[in-house]
Amino acid sequence: MRQLPRLLALSALAVGVSCAPAGRSAPHSSSDGSPAPLLVVAPTEPREQTTDQQVRHALDRLGFGPRPGDVARVRAMGVDQWIALQLAPSRIDDSSVDALVASSFETYHADTRELVVLAQAGQQAIRQRARQAAQQGDTANKRELRADALRDDPQLREQLRRARRVVGDVQAVKLTRAVASERQLDEVMTDFWENHFSVYTGKGQTRIYVPAYDRDVIRPRALGRFRDLLGAVAKSPAMLFYLDQFQSTVDSTHTPLRSTRLARMRPAGRARGLNENYARELLELHTLGVDGGYTQHDVVEVARALTGWTMNPRQGAGFVFRPEIHDADAKVVLGHRLAAGRGIEDGEEVLDIVARHPATARFIARKLAIRFVSDDPPAALVERAAATFRRTDGDIRETVRTIVTSPEFFSRAAYRAKVKSPFELVASALRAVGARPDTTPRSAQLVAFLGAPIFGHQAPNGWPETGDAWINAGAILNRINFGLALAGGRIPGASVAQWPDAARLRTAPREQQVDAVVSAFLGGQASPDTRDILIKGENPLASKLAAEGAGSAATPMTESSDDEQMMTMQEGPRGRLGARPALLGRPVQLEGLAQVVGLAIGAPEFQRR
Amino acid sequence: MKSGAMALVTMGLSPSFLRRTAYGAELLRGASIGGNTRGRTLICLFQRGAADALNVVVPHGEAAYYRLRPSIAIPRPTSAGGVAGAVDLDGFFGLHPALAPMKPLWDRGLLAPIHAVGSPSSTRSHFDAQDYMETGTPDLKSTRDGWLNRCLAVRGTCEAGCAHDAASAPFRAVSMTEQTPRILEGPQATIAMSSLDEFSVRASGPAVDRLEALYRTGSADVVHAAGGEMFEAVKILRAANPRQYAPRDGAEYPASQFGQRLKQIAQLIKADVGLEVAFADVGGWDTHVNQGGATGQLALRLGDFARSIAALVTDLGDRMGDVTILTMSEFGRTARQNGSGGTDHGHAGALFVIGGDVKGGKVYGKWPGLEPEQLNEGRDLALTTDFRAVFSEVAAKQLGAKRLDVLFPGYDGARRDWLGVL
Structure with a gap:
């Protein structure tokens, strides 16, 4: 395209210009395992921001603001070089924050299987005691039963201690990395996608799936290919659980792909039938956007195509496809016909269709431009970013590059225009x-x-x-x-x-x-x-x-004795x-x-x- | 409090942010000016965890109730022998004995219990059911804002362009919770705080003056404007002097978190800070195990709940003429007790509407009965009143909400299905 001649491959310079010396840590995991190319886009048009403003702007938008010394370092390196490096995080050494994360935040590194056991341990102990107590006519309440169980069982105490840490640990990891990582853009994009594919730890078991969601699902793909990210999210226990996809099954008006052992395969205690929750948000929030041109009929067809996409509670809630609950009849999704008799391919094809839909390119491009440029980003920029998204088959890195090297990004209007979250x-x-x-x-x-x-x-x-x-x-x-x-x-x-x-x-x-x-x-x-x-x-x-x-009203407050009152006030609840x-x-x-x-x-x- | 300076700091507030959501755009078109009901307050109290309605408003005239609950039923009011029975209301229903502090409200005609009310959704998930009750859209998960936030907009007192009383705006909607609850999420500005003490700048000396000055440099952008409003609000609250607050004689709030939060809502109302909606919640209602009967776990919760509400009503005194309290819980519990002396997730529940304008002294709602064929799915109290019938009536009559189709989208029972509780 038009931009290609502007791109200069300068990978040979990478080691010499990185913020921190590279080479000590293992390469950042990218989808293909090889270090990303370092493409420095030299500006072809004058930028409205001064050089100093460009440096600060880049640090504020591609990262979480400057640390002491960062402005001088980026200025010395050149802002275009720094941006190119941030877009190729595998070339930036991040071993010190990696080591810190590895040695702290114990539950963050736990296998989901272990977290499932942790989460169930306390409840099981209490349930068991409740049964015993009820048989003996004891009227102890839940809190007392729990206290009894904890007193008698040191292993349970330890399990509950770890279980309580799970959410705090993953939150702390995210903030620690945002503060200390040299791969600032990677952190910004992780934050962006974790917000785009938002899950809520307050909904039941979601909390125990969130460490793996951050660690294995979002983070490795934050600058990867959108379709890969979308697929990993769709199969993650966190999303399967949070948006109820795990319990969506073929409804009675359609034919299951396999009809044997149906009863035993039912998700325990759950109503059977189609659950549209994930299908709807997949279209409205994750891909096409609310004005993306889909209908309620499409939502139902997508939900039908995704039946059978669920998780196995016995194996750490890992993704499984269950033909017993998959709707095997033909479907039509956004004008594409899905033939009858297929299995997991139905869902994969739906993800292909929505990931490559032009409305998705626009929706993602605009949301990225809002994050990086301004709350009401210029339409021409959004269109160019969407074009990059389409041309590169949803390459997130290249889409972001289009935005953060654009004249609009370096415009006066964009400078300090965003309110911090x-x-x-x-x-x-x-x-x-x-x-x-x-x-x-x-x-x-x-x-x-x-x-x-x-x-x-x-x-x-x-x-x-x-x-x-x-x-x-x-x-x-x-x-x-x-x-x-x-x-x-x-x-x-x-x-x-x-x-x-x-x-x-x-x-x-x-x-x-x-x-x-x-x-x-x-x-x-x-x-x-x-x-x-x-x-x-x-x-x-x-x-x-x-x-x-x-x-x-505009007169500054005068000093009052309230300060002293504040010192002695009683502790509130x-x-x-x-x-x-x-x-x-x-x-x-x-x-x-x-x-x-x-x-x-x-x-x-x-x-x- | 209005002045040239206040006009300066508020001119950055435009309704443009409303256009972000479909509902917001709808509200902008539909919001009506006038109908100024300033001074009236709606207090919503959420019992999170699904309160066991059959032991809260007890159908002691129903024989099946005692068959279903051999060890946890509340005895009939007439039962003697030192065991506390239900506090009789009308010969058929009674209050749990721990709710005795609320009986005087019934006697004064301020208290209206509503039975067999709840969400038409069949979900038994706490999360989903709370979500539906707070968004006001049962079985529709895609709603982004809470109905109490939409209620602020359909009142039409400010956002449609009427004179913006900046001094009172910050306290239009206050949630006495750590985080903004789902019910108040949305484009209208709200404040969440776990205590009024928090609403102060935590510095002493000249730093406070300088911070205020930083926000009063005359810039009209939204950050400066919101900061200016905040300093105004802090002053209003300081003038109201919450730390010196003495509740009205006879009002004894429990020391519990819930009791203290209701006390602070009363403080805000009496301080005339322009409070339109207030919210608080209280947990501990998920009584699967050993919930007890006239005494025990549930009784303890209800005692705190009742004493807190009774204290609030006493404290507000004549102001109850401007106030309505609406309680809610996401669903009821199974009619039959389970194997652990508790109850499991059910369907319809009960709620209270309390206030000076309430046509109290009567139990509202059609009673569906507890015989096997009358139960929902053979196990729960059946639903006869959609919670939106109650919420829309309260919003319309207490706060003057106009666009009930915007308030509860997809609900066509407004007016038609109102119970006449206000």
């Missing part, structure tokens, strides 16, 4: 101070505190990709309090003292502190008002309004997440550099990327 806010703040990765679940709970628990969106549409949904009065308050907690040293692994500039700046004049913080945290772009406020604590606009008699007490202990008293950092993270400018 809670995950992006926490990751970017931890990166900005140079935090050590937190191996406890605490930092990940902060993401929940800000309103978006990781793998915690109940409905299958995932968290919003656009900023308006994140911004309301309550959200801003939580974000401000997060910044104060971080600056106050309340977050494990993160403190202002860790920031490499802190030692130099601690005794520097306030103006110098503010300049350094604005550069490191606010992308160097603070309005004169913001800078003034950070320096003096006065709001020029507020005083002007007051002078004009515009009312008292605490919820399940446990993150709030950590953040909302006593009000922090911030001075000097820590105050500037706390203010900066809470400032409007830091909410954008």
